[in-house]
Amino acid sequence: MGRYLVRRLNLFIATTIALITVLFITTGHFPVERPYALSGIAAPTSTQLQNITDNYQLNGNQLQQFIAYAQTRLGGDLGLSVTSQRPVIEELTQALPASFELAIVAGLIAVLLGVPLGVLASLSKNKVTQHSIMAITLTGYSIPVFWLGLTLSLWFGVELGWLPVSGRINLLYEIPPVTGFMLIDTLLWDSVYRVSAFKDAVFHIILPSITLAVLPFTVVVRITRSAMLTIMEQPYIKAAEARGLHTGTIVLRHALPNALIPVLKNMGLMLGTFASYAMIVEVIFSRQGVGSWLVSGIYQRDYTVIQGGVLGVAMIIIFFSILIEVLHTAYNPLSRKEIYAAN
Amino acid sequence: MPRIRIYQEDHIPSPMQKVWQAFADNPFALMGLWAVFCLLTLAVFGPWIAPFSPEQQDPLALLLPPSWDASGTVEHFLGTDDLGRDIFSRLLHGAHLTFGMALAIVLASLVVGFVIGSISGMMKGLKSSILSHLLDALLSIPSLLLAILVVAIMGPGLDNVFWAVGIALTPQFVRAIHQAVHEELQKDYVTAAKLDGANSIQVFWYVIMPNVWETVIIQTTLAISAAILDIAALGFLNLGAQAPSPEWGAMVSQGLDNLLTAPWTVTIPGVAILCSVLAINLVGDGLRSALSPIRN
Numbered sequence: 001m002g003r004y005l006v007r008r009l010n011l012f013i014a015t016t017i018a019l020i021t022v023l024f025i026t027t028g029h030f031p032v033e034r035p036y037a038l039s040g041i042a043a044p045t046s047t048q049l050q051n052i053t054d055n056y057q058l059n060g061n062q063l064q065q066f067i068a069y070a071q072t073r074l075g076g077d078l079g080l081s082v083t084s085q086r087p088v089i090e091e092l093t094q095a096l097p098a099s100f101e102l103a104i105v106a107g108l109i110a111v112l113l114g115v116p117l118g119v120l121a122s123l124s125k126n127k128v129t130q131h132s133i134m135a136i137t138l139t140g141y142s143i144p145v146f147w148l149g150l151t152l153s154l155w156f157g158v159e160l161g162w163l164p165v166s167g168r169i170n171l172l173y174e175i176p177p178v179t180g181f182m183l184i185d186t187l188l189w190d191s192v193y194r195v196s197a198f199k200d201a202v203f204h205i206i207l208p209s210i211t212l213a214v215l216p217f218t219v220v221v222r223i224t225r226s227a228m229l230t231i232m233e234q235p236y237i238k239a240a241e242a243r244g245l246h247t248g249t250i251v252l253r254h255a256l257p258n259a260l261i262p263v264l265k266n267m268g269l270m271l272g273t274f275a276s277y278a279m280i281v282e283v284i285f286s287r288q289g290v291g292s293w294l295v296s297g298i299y300q301r302d303y304t305v306i307q308g309g310v311l312g313v314a315m316i317i318i319f320f321s322i323l324i325e326v327l328h329t330a331y332n333p334l335s336r337k338e339i340y341a342a343n
Numbered sequence: 344m345p346r347i348r349i350y351q352e353d354h355i356p357s358p359m360q361k362v363w364q365a366f367a368d369n370p371f372a373l374m375g376l377w378a379v380f381c382l383l384t385l386a387v388f389g390p391w392i393a394p395f396s397p398e399q400q401d402p403l404a405l406l407l408p409p410s411w412d413a414s415g416t417v418e419h420f421l422g423t424d425d426l427g428r429d430i431f432s433r434l435l436h437g438a439h440l441t442f443g444m445a446l447a448i449v450l451a452s453l454v455v456g457f458v459i460g461s462i463s464g465m466m467k468g469l470k471s472s473i474l475s476h477l478l479d480a481l482l483s484i485p486s487l488l489l490a491i492l493v494v495a496i497m498g499p500g501l502d503n504v505f506w507a508v509g510i511a512l513t514p515q516f517v518r519a520i521h522q523a524v525h526e527e528l529q530k531d532y533v534t535a536a537k538l539d540g541a542n543s544i545q546v547f548w549y550v551i552m553p554n555v556w557e558t559v560i561i562q563t564t565l566a567i568s569a570a571i572l573d574i575a576a577l578g579f580l581n582l583g584a585q586a587p588s589p590e591w592g593a594m595v596s597q598g599l600d601n602l603l604t605a606p607w608t609v610t611i612p613g614v615a616i617l618c619s620v621l622a623i624n625l626v627g628d629g630l631r632s633a634l635s636p637i638r639n
Contacts, residue, residue, distance in 0.1 A: 014473075019484075022492075029496045135371075138628060142620035144572055146579045147595060147613030154606060272511075273569070276485035280576055295580060298491045306495050314484045 004329065008322050015318050020070045023307055027069075030303050034058065038069070040080035040088070040304035078308035083300050088308035091293065096312075097180025098168060099289040103278055105183075105209040110216035115263070118224025119251060122232065133221065140218035145277045149211040149284040156207060163207050166286040170204075173197045208285040212278055216270060223266050227259035261332045268324035271317055365633035372629020378622035386442045389435035394418075397436040397589040401427035406605045424608045425601050430594075434615055437589035440501065441578075442619060444590075445570035452509045453563060456516025461555075463517070464524025465547055471521075478514050486511030486573050487580075494582050501590065504583040508573045512566050516559075523558040527551045557634045564627030568620045575616050591616050 030037040035044060035052045044052060053059060055077075057068035078088035121133040157165035168182045169175060175185050175197065183205070186198040231237065232255060240250045279291025286292065290313055297305035329335050356364065366372055385392070395401075401423060408415045409422040409430075421430040463474035490507035497503045527533060528551065536550045577583030578592025586597060591612045598608030 026492050026496055031496070031498075138624055139617075139621060142568065142617055142624050144575050144579075144592070144595075144613060144616045144620070146576055146592070147609070147616065150595070150599070150602065150609055151613070154602065158603065272485040276487040276573075276576070279485070279487050280580065283580065294488075294491060298494055298582065301495070303495065306491060310484075310488050310492055313488060317484065 001330075005326065008326055012318065012322050016074075016315060017070070019311065019314055019318070020073060021066070023073075023311055024066050024069050027303075027307060032303060036082075037303045037307075038079060040082045040085070040302075042082065073307075073311060078311070079304035081297075081305050082302040083297075083305075088304050091305070092290070092308055092312050094177075094180065095288060095290045095293045096316075098182070098287060099278060099282065099291060101181045101183060102205065102208055102212060102282065102287065102289065103274070105205055106212035106278070107216060109209055109213040110220050111263075113213075114217045114220030115224050115256075115260070118221040119228055119256065119259075121221065121225045122228035123251070133225075137218040137221045140214045141222075143214060145211060145215065146280050146284055148214060149208070149281055152207055152211055153285070164200075164204050165207060168201065168204055168287050169197065170200045173200065204287075208281050208287055211284075212274075212281045215277055216267070216274060219266055219270055220263055223263050224259055227262045228255060231255045231258050261328065264324060264331070265328050268321045268328065271321050271324070275313065275317055362633050365636070366629050369629045369632065371625050372633075375622045375625025375629065378618070379626055382438065382442055382619050382622065385435060386439040386446075389438045393429075393432035393435040395429040395432040397428065397433045398587055399428065399432075401429070403427070406601060406608075408605070409607055409611070421611050422605075422607050424594075424598060425605070430608065430611055433589035433594060434591070434612065437591050437594060437612075437615075440584065440588065440590040441571060441574055441592070441616070444501065444505065444574055445567055448505055448509045448512065448570050448574075449563060449566045451505075452512040452566070453516055453559070456513045457520055457559065459513075460517040460520030461524055461547065464521040464528070465543060471525075474517075474521075478517055484511075487576070490573075490577050490582050499582050499585060501584045501588065504574055504577050507577065508570055511573065512570060515566060515569075516562055519558055519562040520555065523555045524551055527554050561627060561631050561634065564623055564630060568623045568627070571616065571620050571623070 027037050028034070035049060035056075035058065036042060038056050039048075039052045041048055041052070055068065055072055057064045060068070076089055078092070080086065081088050081091055084091070117133065121130060124130055153165040156163045164170070169186070173186070173193065175182065175189055178185050178188050182201045183198070186194060186201045189197060191197070228251075237250060237255060240254050245254075278289075279295065281287075282289040282291035283295050290309060294305065294309040294313070296302075297309060366376075401419075404416070404419055404423050405427045406425055407419050407423040407427075410417050410420050412422075415422060419429050419431070421434065423429055424433075459474065459478070463471045466474070486508055489511050490504070493503045493507040493510075497506075524547075533546060533550055536546055541550065574583060574590070575592030575595070578588075578590045578594075579596045581593075581596060584590035584593040586593065594612040595609050595616075598605070598612070602609055
């Protein structure tokens with residue numbers, strides 16, 4: 001296992017270097033001058049220009065430039081945002097918690113609803129139930145997320161007027177950021193309106209998180225169902241049945257833990273798509289977050305924000321997909337066999 | 344002397360025919376297949392069928408509701424948008440942009456992914472690991488981020504969507520084909536062929552490939568639906584097809600201004616995207632279940 005972890009760590013490092021290489025090459029192709037694209041300062045004074053040239057080794061050869069670029073970026077200096085002239089790293093760390101909040105809520109909805117439904121779909125012998133669950137999941141899988149978001153906000157936000165359709169909280173509340181997670185910050189807020197602010201934050205997250213949850217939900221249902229169908233045929237389930245165990249016990253104790261392994265694996269594979277969807281959802285519901293920040297960055301041709309955002313988001317996704325792979329291996333002894341067999 | 348009948352049926356279906364029979368037994372999959380054929384026809388002949396040109400503006404029929412509404416007319420079957428452009432014609436003209444583009448992207452990334460995936464699948468050790476894992480992890484970057492990078496360099500446009508979505512789709516093919524080839528390579532019949540003296544190209548093409556095609560086909564259907572959704576999403580964010588273009592995602596974003604007064608300008612292109620992706624997914628699902636007895 002130790003050797004495996006070292007190999008995954010190597011993979012993470014190698015991927016990060018490759019990612020920085022890609023960003024370095026693309027930065028060279030941005031249709032602006034190089035010091036501007038690197039630092040975000042539009043009209044640098046001569047001392048600033050000197051600083052930029054020194055920092056990024058602009059007079060050196062490509063390799064020196066690349067090393068200087070990698071050092072600066074990994075050292076946390078992502079340059080200044082072209083539009084706001086604030087450090088990009090500051091804006092990124094401010095925007096990240098909001099996106100994590102949305103992703104966590106959507107992921108929880110998907111797993112907490114998807115796994116039970118998948119189990120029910122696999123246990124049901126009724127053709128109608130099976131077909132309707134499959135039809136619903138297939139439709140959910142095919143819906144364009146931007147259109148779903150618009151339709152939901154049109155129905156529940158505008159026509160029924162039940163839920164707010166934009167932002168993270170009503171503008172009446174001035175919540176001091178502590179963790180960056182609105183749901184936690186409102187509870188930490190030292191005010192008599194704490195509970196109503198929390199309720200408001202919850203109302204604001206319902207529509208975006210449901211929109212975002214549709215894709216992972218359908219995937220979880222389908223994978224859980226097919227995994228359960230395979231597992232319920234296994235001899236050890238028959239043995240448990242022969243021992244006279246209750247169906248509930250068999251499903252929960254013997255079948256479900258094994259059925260969750262492929263679900264975990266597919267979540268890792270889905271991460272990229274999920275992140276794309278999360279960014280679109282943030283734009284539609286005008287929520288603060290990395291997605292809306294990056295998309296407005298590209299509208300304004302904010303080259304430093306684009307580089308910093310892409311680097312940050314891509315590294316987070318790579319980290320999580322490797323983490324899920326490691327977890328998958330740790331939980332699944334069968335895949336460990338493969339590691340030792342492989343050279 | 345009469346022919347000896349060993350089997351009860353005279354005709355023994357080939358594996359291909361068996362797959363087709365299993366596929367045709369599923370009515371939903373068959374429905375999806377018909378819908379995909381219709382879409383293909385529309386993508387090719389759409390511009391000839393369309394009653395109006397996609398940019399033709401009718402100042403007398405602004406924001407006309409669809410024909411089933413009381414105030415709609417049959418001339419503009421699905422209504423018009425805020426410039427008086429016929430939505431039905433725009434959908435037909437957009438079919439080859441959204442659907443045809445998706446097919447082209449998938450074909451290109453299939454070829455590239457097939458080459459890289461089969462090379463890395465046939466190789467062992469570090470080289471294979473570098474090719475597959477690195478590409479794998481690096482390109483698990485969301486397609487939207489890639490699109491943002493591409494747009495930052497080349498500016499927005501439908502051509503650049505080709506690169507963004509294509510680069511995002513390729514690793515999926517690489518991953519699927521690498522795994523399939525790698526799995527087959529460990530099986531005994533491959534060892535038998537090697538012992539017979541087949542070189543690695545023969546092993547790859549004549550021994551392994553016939554067992555990998557199913558994976559390739561299933562992955563292709565998945566990729567087509569993903570490509571349509573990606574193209575539409577980029578069009579919606581104004582990073583792909585630009586304003587007057589009848590690409591379906593761009594049509595949704597153009598209808599956004601009138602969402603409250605004329606919801607059909609958003610709903611109808613959205614339903615078109617939903618139906619085409621659903622049709623492809625139905626076919627893919629049907630194929631997967633038809634092929635599964637063979638694959639296991």
